[in-house]
Amino acid sequence: MTTADTFKPRVRTRFAPSPTGFIHLGNIRSALYPWAFARAQGGDFILRIEDTDLERSTQAAVDVILEGMAWLGLDPDEGPYYQMQRMDRYKQVLAELQAAGHVYPCYMSVAELDALRERQMAAKLKPRYDGTWRPEPGKQLPPVPEGVQPVLRFRNPLGGVVAWDDKVKGRIEIRNDELDDLVIARPDGTPTYNFCVVVDDIDMRITHVIRGDDHVNNTPRQINIFRALGHKPPVYAHLPTVLNEQGEKMSKRSGAKPVTQYRDEGYLPDAMVNYLARLGWSHGDDEIFSRAQFLKWFDLDHLGRSAAQFDEAKLRWVNAQHLKAMRDEDLAPLVAWQLERRGIAADERLAVICGLFKDRCDTTAALADWAQVFYAEVQPSADDLAKHVTEAVRPALASLQTKLATIDWTVPAIGAAIKETLAEHGLKMPQLAMPVRVLVMGTPQTPSLDATLALHQREKVLERLRSA
Incomplete structure (x- = not known):
């Protein structure tokens, strides 16, 4: 180890939002990179709320900042500090x-x-x-x-x-x-913004300022104040703007959503971190990576110089990849939370339900749509009933119902009962499976029928088949 390495200061970064509106993805990316750099370098990440704009700052906006960062796991080592408490x-x-x-x-x-x-x-x-x-x-x-x-x-x-x-x-x-x-x-x-920022960065021993390039014009003024106070300025990294899908700067005025809305819509924190990381930084051609991989790879040398454009379809795809890769046991609490918001209480079946349906879903909200069918009443559409639950198939449905009433409630036994019914009535699998799915699940498309029925309570399946 060289002498220079020995005296290298501990990395200290900060995120310093103004609580004058709800924090959106463009803002939160300016938190992600300083957080990641501090973690990658074994340093400290500080949260500072720049609330000196008394007319526009609100507690609700502060709450969304804190909630959004907590949800994404961008936990500060220090703070939040509030500028209004530092006036003296x-x-x-x-x-x-x-x-x-x-x-x-x-x-x-x-x-x-x-x-x-x-x-x-x-x-x-x-x-x-x-x-x-x-x-x-x-x-x-x-x-x-x-x-x-x-x-x-x-x-x-x-x-x-x-x-x-x-x-x-x-x-x-x-x-x-x-x-x-x-x-x-x-x-x-x-005191005004540019002055307060410098005093804060000195007192908090900030070594690297990673922020949006809308601050470039403030930087020379701040550097001169640092020098007047006898302090060396930090290292600066000014991030290009995040554009919305229309190619405009992402902002609350142009319809950007609060970060917490993505949580409510069923996005995963690790998927959001993955997607946001790629909005201005890259590691070769890697598209999907874990939080741990991101922190292992992250540095300031591979930050992009051009504006990145938000793409919700790409975000959904990234989310779907993370959702598929998640352990069913870890996914179940997130889906349970979605169900609770709908007034539905889940049970021990939920992890298996997640495993069966997650490949079809891109958010936990979409997964909750499938799971809900196992806990609440279903209402098949009139079109699906007319198309699939015909007079010709009703005898087979009655026969299957009779068999399901007495067998062991397992996937193999249910599968055997379905095969016997098909043979008895001379039907092909889709001719029986489609009407059963419509009656039991409310839709003609589901994963394997025997596995789907096995996750239902027997009485619920029999009741829905009887409704034919």
């Missing part, structure tokens, strides 16, 4: 910056700022604060207006560039001349 700390650091000359009061009113922007735009210049109140040696500042509470602005460096090696986008350089002096505290003293 921000104000302390603000005072330190001001004392060191990195922050100054600005008395320019909103009306004056608007007029400045209009003049700049008319002259085809980039609208920006012009430094009117920035103190410089020998500069005469305007007289302080009476009764006006100033904002505090960060004194951005003049000249030079802010540069970083982004783990997704490569080398990025921004000239300091393109950045104006950022407002870092409002007139009431409340």
Whole structure:
């Protein structure tokens, strides 16, 4: 082990959502990668709720964040921390910056700022604060207006560039001349987003910031604040946008669903992790992998540079592969939860029912549709009854019913009773199996008839056959 390895800092990542709307898959992918990197590197994953937007932040949105992450198994090692509970700390650091000359009061009113922007735009210049109140040696500042509470602005460096090696986008350089002096505290003293983020990342010892590329424009400002505070910035990785199926940026406004809705619709956490991982990262051509494989393979070097497009059909396919691969005993509680939501209590048969039907299903909700038939009444369609339960087959149905009433209730015995009935009445399997399925299961298509009937209670089968 080299000296450099010995002093390599422990990896610490964070997910810092704003609870201003329900978290969707595009957001949660920004939690998955920092979580996975921390796990893959033996580090720590921190959850921070950026709730300083008091007008738009809601507890309901916080609950969906916590529920969604818990469901997906993205458990933080620390947090959730809430920015609103850290105001005293921000104000302390603000005072330190001001004392060191990195922050100054600005008395320019909103009306004056608007007029400045209009003049700049008319002259085809980039609208920006012009430094009117920035103190410089020998500069005469305007007289302080009476009764006006100033904002505090960060004194951005003049000249030079802010540069970083982004783990997704490569080398990025921004000239300091393109950045104006950022407002870092409002007139009431409340600190602003870019400042709070830097203080949080310093205090929480964040080593890697993995977030959406909508934050790229904030990064040079944040790096300059880090440096003013005497701290080295973290490593940055800015993830490309997740697009919806229409090719637009995924957002709540464009109909993106809360993450928890996928749970309710019967998706599996490991399948969601698998699918989301592939929305911007790859390991060769591997499409289906376990959580353990993902964590073994994950690194920041194979993050994609182009926007990924969400595809619900692909998600359903990935979910179906995971569902088929699951042990029946592990699947049964998830299907039981779906049944409970419908007011149906399952029993010990459920794991075997899952095993019999899971190959036909792509969600636990679809599997619950099959399982429900074993616990609730069925109502075959009039079309299926007319097509399959004909006068010609009723004698065979009566004969099968008589045999099923007295045999051992096992798959082999049921199979033998079906064969005897077919031979007696000179029928082929579909001629008898279809009407039996329609009466007992409410549909003409099911897995093996003897296995399906064996999972039913005998009396229920006899009652449904009698209904013919």
